[in-house]
Amino acid sequence: MTEELRSIRWTGTAVRIIDQTALPHTLSYLDIEDVDGLVGAIRRLAVRGAPALGAAGALGVVLAMRQAGREGWAADRLAEEIGRLRVARPTASNLAWAVDQVEPLVAEGEAVVLEAALRVVADDEAANREIGRRGADWILERVARRPVRVLTHCNAGLLATTAWGSALGVVRELRDRGQIGLVYVDETRPLLQGARLTAWELEQESIPHLVQVDAAAASTILAGKVDVAIIGADRIAANGDTANKIGSLGVAIACHYAGIPFVVAAPESTVDLGTPTGQGIPIEMRDASEVVSWLGVPTAPASSGAHNPAFDVTPAGLVSVLVTERRTVEPAKGERPEQRPVPAAS
Amino acid sequence: MTEELRSIRWTGTAVRIIDQTALPHTLSYLDIEDVDGLVGAIRRLAVRGAPALGAAGALGVVLAMRQAGREGWAADRLAEEIGRLRVARPTASNLAWAVDQVEPLVAEGEAVVLEAALRVVADDEAANREIGRRGADWILERVARRPVRVLTHCNAGLLATTAWGSALGVVRELRDRGQIGLVYVDETRPLLQGARLTAWELEQESIPHLVQVDAAAASTILAGKVDVAIIGADRIAANGDTANKIGSLGVAIACHYAGIPFVVAAPESTVDLGTPTGQGIPIEMRDASEVVSWLGVPTAPASSGAHNPAFDVTPAGLVSVLVTERRTVEPAKGERPEQRPVPAAS
Numbered sequence: 219m220t221e222e223l224r225s226i227r228w229t230g231t232a233v234r235i236i237d238q239t240a241l242p243h244t245l246s247y248l249d250i251e252d253v254d255g256l257v258g259a260i261r262r263l264a265v266r267g268a269p270a271l272g273a274a275g276a277l278g279v280v281l282a283m284r285q286a287g288r289e290g291w292a293a294d295r296l297a298e299e300i301g302r303l304r305v306a307r308p309t310a311s312n313l314a315w316a317v318d319q320v321e322p323l324v325a326e327g328e329a330v331v332l333e334a335a336l337r338v339v340a341d342d343e344a345a346n347r348e349i350g351r352r353g354a355d356w357i358l359e360r361v362a363r364r365p366v367r368v369l370t371h372c373n374a375g376l377l378a379t380t381a382w383g384s385a386l387g388v389v390r391e392l393r394d395r396g397q398i399g400l401v402y403v404d405e406t407r408p409l410l411q412g413a414r415l416t417a418w419e420l421e422q423e424s425i426p427h428l429v430q431v432d433a434a435a436a437s438t439i440l441a442g443k444v445d446v447a448i449i450g451a452d453r454i455a456a457n458g459d460t461a462n463k464i465g466s467l468g469v470a471i472a473c474h475y476a477g478i479p480f481v482v483a484a485p486e487s488t489v490d491l492g493t494p495t496g497q498g499i500p501i502e503m504r505d506a507s508e509v510v511s512w513l514g515v516p517t518a519p520a521s522s523g524a525h526n527p528a529f530d531v532t533p534a535g536l537v538s539v540l541v542t543e544r545r546t547v548e549p550a551k552g553e554r555p556e557q558r559p560v561p562a563a564s
Numbered sequence: 565m566t567e568e569l570r571s572i573r574w575t576g577t578a579v580r581i582i583d584q585t586a587l588p589h590t591l592s593y594l595d596i597e598d599v600d601g602l603v604g605a606i607r608r609l610a611v612r613g614a615p616a617l618g619a620a621g622a623l624g625v626v627l628a629m630r631q632a633g634r635e636g637w638a639a640d641r642l643a644e645e646i647g648r649l650r651v652a653r654p655t656a657s658n659l660a661w662a663v664d665q666v667e668p669l670v671a672e673g674e675a676v677v678l679e680a681a682l683r684v685v686a687d688d689e690a691a692n693r694e695i696g697r698r699g700a701d702w703i704l705e706r707v708a709r710r711p712v713r714v715l716t717h718c719n720a721g722l723l724a725t726t727a728w729g730s731a732l733g734v735v736r737e738l739r740d741r742g743q744i745g746l747v748y749v750d751e752t753r754p755l756l757q758g759a760r761l762t763a764w765e766l767e768q769e770s771i772p773h774l775v776q777v778d779a780a781a782a783s784t785i786l787a788g789k790v791d792v793a794i795i796g797a798d799r800i801a802a803n804g805d806t807a808n809k810i811g812s813l814g815v816a817i818a819c820h821y822a823g824i825p826f827v828v829a830a831p832e833s834t835v836d837l838g839t840p841t842g843q844g845i846p847i848e849m850r851d852a853s854e855v856v857s858w859l860g861v862p863t864a865p866a867s868s869g870a871h872n873p874a875f876d877v878t879p880a881g882l883v884s885v886l887v888t889e890r891r892t893v894e895p896a897k898g899e900r901p902e903q904r905p906v907p908a909a910s
Contacts (some may be wrong), residue, residue: 421865465778523773
């Protein structure tokens with residue numbers, strides 16, 4: 219059934235996204251027809267997840283061109299609006315990457331840009347399916363226990379991509395091979411992408427799972443309740459340092475301490491060879507209100523501030539394997555994304 | 565101003581507790597006059613924290629005796645009700661310890677039991693002040709940076725004890741010595757004791773602090789933003805394994821990885837020499853609804869279950885120091901609570 223779900227697609231006149239802020243209660247769609255609407259949807263995380271942001275960026279250039287036509291923008295205004303889209307969120311490399319894929323084609327007209335943008339979307343789905351196969355192969359070769367019990371953090375599922383999912387793509391592939399056991403889902407404060415989105419995806423597919431507070435991850439791992447942690451990524455530096463949702467680092471350290479693999483599943487578009495190490499990855503700081511209030515009700519004294527980084531950086535030495543659609547790289551063994559030539563796409 | 569606050573005290577006719585479920589919005593008190601009321605308050609965490617539970621247990625025996633008089637209970641009914649109180653929550657050793665301190669005196673009459681119970685309460689405050697001094701000494705000898713920047717998890721403050729606090733007692737002592745910097749407060753899901761209670765205590769005393777999601781602890785620690793983590797404990801096994809609020813283990817592993825001290829501050833009544841290792845500490849499993857709903861609103865799909873352990877166990881090897889009112893023990897260096905004779909109380 220989830221085969222038909224698409225987090226983001228082109229309707230012919232609009233970018234149609236699943237409104238992820240309404241899940242798990244309501245599956246609703248938003249049709250977005252201008253740059254402001256798309257930038258707003260990205261900022262409030264109605265569409266989120268690095269590969270889905272890539273698709274939004276590519277299709278957003280089409281929207282911007284149409285809006286330019288409707289509203290009579292000059293070329294510099296169009297470039298400015300595309301630039302605004304490119305930096306709507308700073309950490310994921312895919313957003314800027316995808317804009318950069320299609321923006322050079324603007325002079326060739328909307329049809330050419332649309333074709334390129336749709337290719338970004340289609341390529342992401344193909345990439346996710348290949349990531350699932352490669353990730354499942356890697357895990358089944360190294361983890362003895364059957365079925366495989368997994369811990370995941372945040373949402374790197376079909377909602378975070380265009381379809382299938384990266385980390386959850388590996389889970390779906392393991393399920394298809396009859397090898398998936400219980401999945402522990404970190405709820406992922408402050409915005410609960412785990413409880414709201416990952417649990418919803420797993421529930422749609424009847425994959426057995428339990429939601430837990432993020433703070434339970436270490437004890438679940440050390441108690442031997444899971445065999446592997448699988449997460450997505452927002453940006454991977456040239457040395458293998460990996461930025462992902464806040465809390466991923468704690469999961470990685472616990473896996474390292476417990477001696478189980480920490481698997482990062484992400485498309486090549488997440489690898490940013492222009493950023494040498496994690497030190498160079500900009501970390502989005504979000505509003506304190508996400509932490510110190512809930513459904514509008516304060517959870518802390520009114521005068522208490524909050525420290526609210528949206529992402530953390532896991533050092534390469536803690537990443538057992540980085541699985542993309544083209545390769546597996548094992549940073550914990552000293553392999554670096556920049557040191558291995560990327561095989562040509564098959 | 566907080567000098568006057570008491571999480572729990574005897575009014576002459578009732579056990580008066582601060583209703584911790586109403587904080588940080590409202591500072592309100594509950595006067596409890598029977599066993600059912602006290603057991604209910606303990607279970608829903610209106611009174612919580614291992615040393616405060618000890619005080620509740622001791623004073624609860626007095627309540628049970630008065631209720632026995634009012635309602636004409638036979639001795640076996642009284643013993644049964646005291647037994648129910650003793651196990652109202654399973655993990656903290658202090659509750660059972662305190663009941664065991666006063667129950668043998670029941671035959672000597674209410675006045676004798678009340679005197680013993682009030683001594684448990686008074687001793688806890690004295691213990692906390694001494695823990696604060698010893699903890700501050702230990703930290704200031706080993707941490708070079710001034711002022712000292714601290715991370716804490718859950719609430720081991722005056723609300724968790726009878727006054728002053730264990731972990732926050734160390735923070736208060738550092739403040740009194742002019743050596744406290746910024747305190748990072750883990751919000752402590754699912755019940756937010758950090759955001760609601762610890763931030764409230766720090767705000768009362770104008771100690772600078774920032775609330776963060778629990779999942780941010782690892783990045784805060786690895787980024788060098790704090791010099792030491794200080795937490796309380798619910799039960800310490802004979803070998804130094806320490807049970808505390810879920811998430812403490814993740815903090816400990818991150819401190820270990822980053823090479824900063826992980827300090828456990830707790831009274832001797834928390835040390836349970838009858839439990840050889842952490843394997844023997846019963847971990848309370850709480851209702852899934854604490855995780856998958858918030859203020860009555862579901863945060864996950866209706867069919868999603870939750871894994872909700874209230875505590876985790878940090879292995880002794882990750883505990884840099886255990887500070888009690890009588891001694892410091894360094895489990896990470898191989899010292900064990902059972903191997904060092906407890907110096908007599910001064």
